[in-house]
Every structure is written in structure tokens, then in C-alpha cells.
Amino acid sequence: MRLGIVVSFALASVFGLVVAATTVVNVINAGERAQLMDVERVSCEAMIGPSQPGAPRVGATDTANLTKEQLDTVRLIISIGKKRKMPPRAWQVAIQAGMTESGLRNLYYGDRDSLGIFQMRPSMGWGTVSQVTDPPYQVNKFYDVLDAIPNWRSMRPGDAAQAVERSAFPDRYHRWEAMAVHLVENIGDISDAAGCGEGVGLALPPSKAAAKAIEFAMGERGKPYVWGAEGPDAYDCSGLMLRAFESAGIILPRVSRDQYHAGAMLPVEKAKPGDLLFWAYDESDPSTIHHVAMYIGNGKIVEAQQSGVPVHTRDVTFGEPEMLPVAVRPGV
Numbered sequence: 001m002r003l004g005i006v007v008s009f010a011l012a013s014v015f016g017l018v019v020a021a022t023t024v025v026n027v028i029n030a031g032e033r034a035q036l037m038d039v040e041r042v043s044c045e046a047m048i049g050p051s052q053p054g055a056p057r058v059g060a061t062d063t064a065n066l067t068k069e070q071l072d073t074v075r076l077i078i079s080i081g082k083k084r085k086m087p088p089r090a091w092q093v094a095i096q097a098g099m100t101e102s103g104l105r106n107l108y109y110g111d112r113d114s115l116g117i118f119q120m121r122p123s124m125g126w127g128t129v130s131q132v133t134d135p136p137y138q139v140n141k142f143y144d145v146l147d148a149i150p151n152w153r154s155m156r157p158g159d160a161a162q163a164v165e166r167s168a169f170p171d172r173y174h175r176w177e178a179m180a181v182h183l184v185e186n187i188g189d190i191s192d193a194a195g196c197g198e199g200v201g202l203a204l205p206p207s208k209a210a211a212k213a214i215e216f217a218m219g220e221r222g223k224p225y226v227w228g229a230e231g232p233d234a235y236d237c238s239g240l241m242l243r244a245f246e247s248a249g250i251i252l253p254r255v256s257r258d259q260y261h262a263g264a265m266l267p268v269e270k271a272k273p274g275d276l277l278f279w280a281y282d283e284s285d286p287s288t289i290h291h292v293a294m295y296i297g298n299g300k301i302v303e304a305q306q307s308g309v310p311v312h313t314r315d316v317t318f319g320e321p322e323m324l325p326v327a328v329r330p331g332v
Contacts, residue, residue, distance in 0.1 A: 059182030070104040078188045095180040097161035210274025212248035217302045235304040250331040256292035264332040271327040273297040279322040
């Protein structure tokens, strides 16, 4: 009896995954039709906001708790960003940094001599006390430093904030990712700061982004597998996917179990070049994912498989042992 219950539960889980994926693929197909009709959805200047999609409710909830002072700071960050022709991604980085450092308030106190919205320190060359407590000066100074950081546009926004702030707690800036996207969209009047299109459209393979990701991954063939490696000399499975899509302007989470949630899901049989395929110890439980690879078309994948096996391509059969029944389309 107990075995029957377990089997029924497993089948129900798999069925739920497939139903969810089928629902998503219907939306994706609608996006494909829109593309064929030359529908212009949004400007993609903002690119990817949250690296783990699905957080709009969290962003809206966090925004609802902001005070007038905090919202005025956001408006200042966005207005100066627009005047300087900084991309919306820069506004997002500044909002995340300001919320983390001061709660988006112009503080006259802080750790040691840290002051203001971004807790800038006069002793570290950020400016005089009067300057680092002047909101317009602070925002402009933040943008000056951000713009001087190489490749900041391809970083996850929280990582770019850390590159400016140089905090002893580098991961804390990610906490406000969803809220910052919500503010950029609603106060900055950006249609879709989280990813260019309402879950569909311009990122669909065969797209420039997918082609770029495939080109990168294929160019890494022959390099060794090393667990935890992210390149450029070696990779593990998710490290290769991370760098491949980063080269295309799409920021993925670091590990394969999180990458599973970083895009639209569709039945694995409908995978297109650039889609991610996943393998798990329990095919009904995504929390047991242990491997990810990129589908490149014609029944083949490119992957960093295991120790002793360099990055390579191989034939793949949909439904092979441990393969999950859904593929993931990053950036959608």
C-alpha cells in the first residue's frame, strides 16, 4: 500500500511538471507568432534584472513598504541616471546598493566615517563630508565609479553594486534585486526590466543570444572538467552554462539546481538550440538535479560532464535515464 502511494505521488509530480511546462510553451508559441508578425515588444536596454525569474510579487511587496523618503531617493537615482544616459541596469545597481547600505536614506552616521545613501567614506576619497551627504553628489559619484568598472553591464546587479561598494559582505546586495527591478519598471517607466518581453519573444532561439551562448560553449571544447570551475581554463557543468550565457548578456545563477528556475520551461521534446537540459537523481524532484547541458540541435548537446572528460559534444536522446521531462529557455 505504501509503495502504491509513493508511486502515485511520483507520477503526480512528473505530471505536474509536464502540465506546467505545456502551459508555458503555449505562451512561448504566442510569442513566436508575435515575432513573425514583427511585433516590437520592448526595448531590451535594461536586460536581465533578477537572475532567478519569478519574483515580481516579492518586488511589489518590498516596494509597498518603502517610505516617501526612500521613494524620493529612488526617483533621484533614476532621474540622474536618465540625465546621464546611464542604462536602466545602472539604476537597478544603484537602487540595490542604496537599499543595502542605508535603506535608501541619507544617513549622517555609519560604520566609522561612512555617510549618506551609499555610506561613502570621506577618509577613503569619496568626497568631503558635505559632498557625501549631498544626495545628487552621491548618486553622481556612484555612477562615476560604476561606469569605470570593466564589464559591469554583464555582471549580476548585486555583484556590480559590490564592485562599487567593496563591502565585507558581498552577497547582501542580491537581497533587493526583485524590488529594484519593480522600481525601475514602475518609476523609471521601463516596460520589462527583468528580461525584455513578458516571458516571451525576443530571446527565443534561434536568437542572437542563443547563438552567442552556443558559440561560446562550443569554443570551450577540449578544456578540462574541474568541479566548481567557472573558466576560463576549466569548467564544471553549470560553470560552462553560466559563462556561455553571460557572453550573450544573460546572467544565470551559479549552480544547476538554480539554473533550472532561470527561464521558461517547456517539454524537453520541444527543446531548441540554446535550451538547457537537466539530469536528476529523482526525475520527479528538481531539488536532486546534478547535471546541466546545452542542447545545440540535431540531437546533440555540449557539456562539461565529469572529471577526466573534457568539454565535448555528444548525442542525446530525450527521455534518457535521469533526464528531467522539461527543458529551460534562459532569458525568457
